[in-house]
Amino acid sequence: MRVAAIQMNSGADLAANLQLADELLGDAAAEGCKFAALPENFALMAARAKDKVSYAEEPGQGPIQAFLADASRRHALWIVAGSMPLVSPDAGRVYGACLVFDADGNARGCYRKIHLFDVKLPGRDEAYKESLSMYPGDDPVTLDTPIGRVGLAICYDVRFPELFRRLVDGGACVFAVPAAFTTVTGEAHWHTLLRARAIENLAYVIAPGQYGAHPDGRSTFGHSLICDPWGRILAEQAEGNCVVAADIDPELSARLRREFPALANRQL
Numbered sequence: 001m002r003v004a005a006i007q008m009n010s011g012a013d014l015a016a017n018l019q020l021a022d023e024l025l026g027d028a029a030a031e032g033c034k035f036a037a038l039p040e041n042f043a044l045m046a047a048r049a050k051d052k053v054s055y056a057e058e059p060g061q062g063p064i065q066a067f068l069a070d071a072s073r074r075h076a077l078w079i080v081a082g083s084m085p086l087v088s089p090d091a092g093r094v095y096g097a098c099l100v101f102d103a104d105g106n107a108r109g110c111y112r113k114i115h116l117f118d119v120k121l122p123g124r125d126e127a128y129k130e131s132l133s134m135y136p137g138d139d140p141v142t143l144d145t146p147i148g149r150v151g152l153a154i155c156y157d158v159r160f161p162e163l164f165r166r167l168v169d170g171g172a173c174v175f176a177v178p179a180a181f182t183t184v185t186g187e188a189h190w191h192t193l194l195r196a197r198a199i200e201n202l203a204y205v206i207a208p209g210q211y212g213a214h215p216d217g218r219s220t221f222g223h224s225l226i227c228d229p230w231g232r233i234l235a236e237q238a239e240g241n242c243v244v245a246a247d248i249d250p251e252l253s254a255r256l257r258r259e260f261p262a263l264a265n266r267q268l
Contacts (some may be wrong), residue, residue, distance in 0.1 A: 001035070001146065001247065002032045002034060002035075002248075003035040003036065003147060003206055003245065003247075004033040004035070004244065005037055005209075005235075005244040005245075006021065006025065006028065006037065006042070006224070006243060007024075007208060007209055007210075007211055007222060007237055007239075007242050008024065008038070008039050008241055009210065009211055009212040009214070009220075010041055010042055010043070011045055011215055012045065012051070014044055014063070014064075017044060017045075020241060021042055022071055024243055025038075025077060025079065026075055029075040029076060033245055034076075034078065034147075036077050036080070036243075037178055037206050037208045038081055039082045039179060039209050039210045039224070040082050040155045040180040040209075041082065041084075041180050042081070042210075043082075043084045044085070045180070045216060045218070047216055048216065049130075049132060049133035050092075050133050052085040052094045052134075053085070053092060053094055053133070055085050056085040056087045057086055058086070059110065069106075070105065072101040072102065072103055073104060073105035077103055078100070078103055078147075080100050080152070081101065082098060082154075082178040083096045083113060083178060084096075084099065085097070088134075088135035089135065090135050092133075094133065094134055095112040096130075097112050098110070098113070098141075098152050098154055098176075100152070108145075109141055109143040109152070110141070111140075111153075111154070112137025113157065114136055114137050114138060114160075115157045115160055115163070116156065117129075117130045117156040118130060118131050121182070126182070126184065128218075140152075140163060141170075142167055142172045147174055147250050148173040149171040149172050149173055150174045150175070151164065151168070151170060151203075152175075152176055153167070153177045154177070154178055155177070155181060157177070158177055158179070158197060159189075161197065161200065164197050164203075168263065173203050173204065173229075174205075174206065175197060175206070177194065177197075178207070178209075179208070179209045179210070180209065180210040180218070181210075181220060182218060182221065185221070186209075187221065190223055194207050195227055198228065198229055202230075202257050202260065202262065204248055204252075206226050207224060208224045209223060211223075211224075211239045212239065223237070224242075228248070229252055229253045229256050230256065234248070
């Protein structure tokens with residue numbers, strides 16, 4: 001079954017971002033993909049973090065979710081919708097939410113980003129504090145899809161292997177990891193972290209990313225990729241607004257877990 005990781009350079013113009021996402025989702029469908037994942041902040045990379053609040057939507061309402069429902073129907077795609085701002089219990093902060101829509105336009109799941117990126121990059125005058133504008137979620141999410149049971153994570157989550165064990169315990173054989181990795185951390189850790197999460201869990205990883213410069217001053221790494229449960233990269237694109245597509249075998253993860261029973265041998 002063919003799947004896609006959609007790479008984008010999103011900006012502060014919501015309408016332009018949605019138009020670009022729609023074009024790339026159409027390209028994915030034209031390539032025969034049945035499942036596509038958008039990057040983190042696909043709909044908005046605001047000039048100021050606090051601007052996210054003005055675009056936050058209630059679950060089931062708003063122009064971003066209306067677009068996703070319509071796009072999934074028109075393109076006959078399951079869509080993992082990267083992340084978008086949803087209202088949270090704190091009026092001054094938003095959830096970074098990853099919604100999933102089926103090919104009939106129905107919302108099938110919602111994951112709210114658990115681990116917020118509050119870091120100062122070592123050796124650089126560059127720092128991020130997502131918790132100032134974002135509210136953390138607390139529930140791991142897995143759901144059944146045509147490519148198997150998918151576990152959802154967002155960007156910084158990839159550094160926390162205990163979350164991925166929870167997703168495996170929830171039945172996941174595929175991880176969707178939409179991201180907006182910084183260039184610095186991407187160059188150092190992107191491939192290693194994604195391949196590690198695939199290898200240690202014997203699961204596919206679909207990792208769409210942002211690339212290039214954004215209005216908030218961030219530079220993102222790109223290198224959207226798809227890797228298999230043995231850690232082999234099946235497809236990758238360093239930069240550009242593009243579709244990264246690969247054929248995956250929904251049975252491979254289960255077969256490898258039987259033949260190489262690392263998960264069954266867990267003691268903790």
